[in-house]
Amino acid sequence: MIYGKAPQIVERIQKITMYVNQHYTQPISLSDIAQQINVTKEYLTRFFKQHMEMTVGEYISLVRAQHAYEDLLGQRGNLTAIATMNGFPSTRALNHAFQAVYHQTAATIYKTEHTLD
Numbered sequence: 001m002i003y004g005k006a007p008q009i010v011e012r013i014q015k016i017t018m019y020v021n022q023h024y025t026q027p028i029s030l031s032d033i034a035q036q037i038n039v040t041k042e043y044l045t046r047f048f049k050q051h052m053e054m055t056v057g058e059y060i061s062l063v064r065a066q067h068a069y070e071d072l073l074g075q076r077g078n079l080t081a082i083a084t085m086n087g088f089p090s091t092r093a094l095n096h097a098f099q100a101v102y103h104q105t106a107a108t109i110y111k112t113e114h115t116l117d
Contacts, residue, residue, distance in 0.1 A: 008030075009051060012037060012047065012053055013052065014038065015037050016033055016036075016044070016056070017059070019021065019032075019033055019037075019058060020033070020063050024060065024064050024067060024086065024087050025085065025086060025087045026087060027087070028060055028087070030044055030045065030056060033042050033056065056085060058100075061096075061097040061100065062097075062101055062103055064087050064097060065086075065094075065097040065098055065100075065101045065102070067086045068082050068083065068085075068088070069098075069102070069106075071085060071086065072113060073113060074105060075113065075114070076106075078109055078110075079094065083106075084095065091107070094106045095107055
């Protein structure tokens with residue numbers, strides 16, 4: 001249970017995060033998520049920000065960045081392939097997400113990992 005949250009709030013957060021984790025490789029819209037949990041986009045936006053202290057978009061980028069990082073370490077392709085496999089529209093978007101999460105670009109991590117071989 002998320003600290004001090006009512007069971008119905010926890011259940012709704014779990015539904016949202018589960019949906020994102022299952023569909024992160026595909027384009028995800030607020031409408032898609034809102035429809036899955038039977039709320040409006042506006043309610044979803046407020047609810048998620050209030051209880052998770054980040055936007056839905058930030059959460060989607062976080063999930064994608066975490067999966068991309070694993071792919072990067074596993075050397076599962078070049079940056080373009082890794083970005084595409086993880087739902088990023090471009091390497092620029094991948095680098096932006098990495099900068100926010102890991103405080104360095106995916107390109108920097110990629111170069112570091114590939115020079116260690």
